[in-house]
Amino acid sequence: MQAVPDLAETTAPALDESLSAEIAQLMQPGAARMRTHGPEAAELWDEAVAALAGGKRIRPRLLVETYDALAPEGAAPAPRALALRVAATLEILHVALLLHDDVIDGDLTRRGRDNLIGSLHRRTAARDDEHSLHRARSAAILVGDLLLALTHQSLARLPLATARRTSLLDLLDDALCETVAGEFLDVSLADGALDPDVSTVLEMTRSKTAAYSVELPLRWAAVLADADPATGWALARVGRHVGLAYQLQDDALSVFGDAACHGKDPFSDLREGKETAIIAYARTTGAWEGIRRHLGAPDLTEEQALTLQRLLVDCGARRHVEALTAIEMRAARALLADGALPVRARPVLDRLLDRLEDRAA
C-alpha cells in the first residue's frame, strides 16, 4: 500500500527549521527559570521540550503559508518574523492541549510512540506501577499548564499595536473556549452522560479539534497579514469546513487506514471505543448489536478488530462518514470558487484540500 501523503509534504524544509528555532527560542526562558528550581523541575521542562520535538507541524505551517499568501496584499502586515513566532506559539498550544487530552483519555502513547506520560512512567515504573503512573500523569497536567501559560505569555508580549495584539488574543480565547467545550462533550459522550447521536458527535468533532487546528491558524494569519475583515471571515468559514473534513478523515483513517502509514496504534480507536461519527452512525443500524459486542474491549484481538472493520463497512458507516467528509470538502471548494478570498490565498487552501483528497484516497 502506498504511504498516505503527509499533509505538509510540499512545504519547504526551511520552514520546519525556522519553526524549530522559534519554538526553541520561546522555550528558552522557561528552561532557565525551571533549572533554578532543581533537578525535578529541570526534568519537567526537558519533558516539555521533548513533547514539542517532531510532529508534522501542520498547524503552524498552515499559518505561515496563509500569512505568506495574504501579506503582500495586506495594508500593513506584521513582520514575517512575528508570523513565525505566532506559528510556533500555536504548536505550543497544540502540545499543551494534547497533554491534557492524554491525561483525560488515560493514553500512554501518541502516534505509536510514548507520550510524556508513557516516557516518564517507563523510566520509573520498575519502582511502583501505580505511583509511577500517577506521578507521570500529574507531570502531564503541570507541563500542559506551563505550555498553556507560555502560549499566552508569547502572544501578550508580541510587539504589535494594542488593537492587533488584542485581536490575536480574542481569537485564542474563542478557540480555547470552543476546544474545551468540545473536549467536555467528548468526555460526556465517553462517560455516558450524553446520547451519542450523530449530530452531537459531529459538533464535538468540530469543536474539539477543527476550531484550533484550522480556523485559528487561518484567522491568526489574516490578522498578522492585516487582511481586510471580509477575508478573515471568509477564512473562518472555509476553515470550519476544512477542519471538520480533516478530523472526520482522521477518524476514518484511524479505523480503516493502514497503521504502517498513519503511524497510529492499529485499532486503538476500536480498542478504546472512541466516540466518532463512524460509531455514532453504526449505532443507528442493524449491525450495532454485533459491533457493540467487541467495541471498546481493551483486549481486542486482531481477528475481532478485522471483524469490526468489516461490520462498520457493511453497515454503511464508512460510506456515511466519507460522504460527510465530501460534503465539507465541497462546501470549502464552493467558498473558494465564490471569490470571497483574495486570489493569492486560494492556492494555499486549494493545496490543502488537494492533499486532504489524496489522503482520503
Added chain:
Amino acid sequence: MQAVPDLAETTAPALDESLSAEIAQLMQPGAARMRTHGPEAAELWDEAVAALAGGKRIRPRLLVETYDALAPEGAAPAPRALALRVAATLEILHVALLLHDDVIDGDLTRRGRDNLIGSLHRRTAARDDEHSLHRARSAAILVGDLLLALTHQSLARLPLATARRTSLLDLLDDALCETVAGEFLDVSLADGALDPDVSTVLEMTRSKTAAYSVELPLRWAAVLADADPATGWALARVGRHVGLAYQLQDDALSVFGDAACHGKDPFSDLREGKETAIIAYARTTGAWEGIRRHLGAPDLTEEQALTLQRLLVDCGARRHVEALTAIEMRAARALLADGALPVRARPVLDRLLDRLEDRAA
C-alpha cells in the same frame, strides 16, 4: 476553644464586594462564549463561577492593601481600579491552581465542602460511579485550563505601558514556574520518587504555595504602585519568609488545630498521609515506627488520629515546625525593622504578621 482569627478579618467588607464585582466582570466574556457552545459548556462555566465564589480572598486583599500603602509614594502609580483587576486575576489564578491540585490529589472536597469535582460527581454519581468521577475530574482539568488562560488574558489586556505590563507578566511567569516546580516536588514525594527529608519538604512547601500566595501579590502591588525597585526586592524577601511561615502554620493547624475553626476535614492530612515538614521531622525520630503504622490510612479512626497527634507532639515534630515558623516570622520582622520598606508599607506587613501570630496561638 476560641475561633482562629481569619487572616483577613480587619479588611473592610467594601473591598470584598469590589473584588467580587471585578471577578464577575472578568468572568463575563467567558460566560457569553461558553453559552454559545451549548448546555454542557455552559454548565462547565457555571462550575467555574461557583469555584470562584466564597473563599477568604487573602491573596487579593493582601495585594490591594499593599498597593494602597505604596501608591501614595509611587512615582506614577497605576489607577486603583487596575490594582483591583489584578487582585481579582490573582484569585482566578489561585482557583485554577487549586482545581488542578485537586485532580492530582484525588480530592473531592476543599475546606470541608464539595469542590468542583465533588459537586459534579454528586450530581451524576447515581448513574455510574467510575464514569461520573472521570467526567468530574476531566471537567476540573478543563475549567482549570480556562481559568489559567483567563489569568493571562486579563494581564495581557491591562491598559498599562508595555514595560509595566511586561513586569507583571514576568512575575506571573516566575511564580507559576515555581508553583509547578513545588507541585511536582510534592507529587514526587507523595509517589515515593524522592526522599522526604526536611529540607526537600521545606523547599516544596515554599515553592508550591508561598511563591504565588504571598510573594506574587506583594510584588505585583509594588509594580502597580510604581514603587522603586528596592522596595520590590524587599517585599519579595519579606514575602518569602511570610509565605513559608503561613504555609507551615497551615500544615500545623490542619493536624493539631480545631476542625470547627479551620473548617477543614478533621484529620484529612493524616488520613491522606500528606508530606509536610511535621511528618518529615517525625520520620527522623524514634516515634516513626509507631506513626507510620497509621499515617495515610484511608479508614483512620478518630482514636487512631488522636494517637497520631499525640505521637507527633511527643516526638517533637510539632515543636520543631513551630520553631521553624517562628524563625521565618522573626526573619520577616527583622527585614521590616531594617527599614528596607517604605514607612507606609510596614504596617500592612506588620498586621499580616500579627494576624499570623494570633492564628498560631
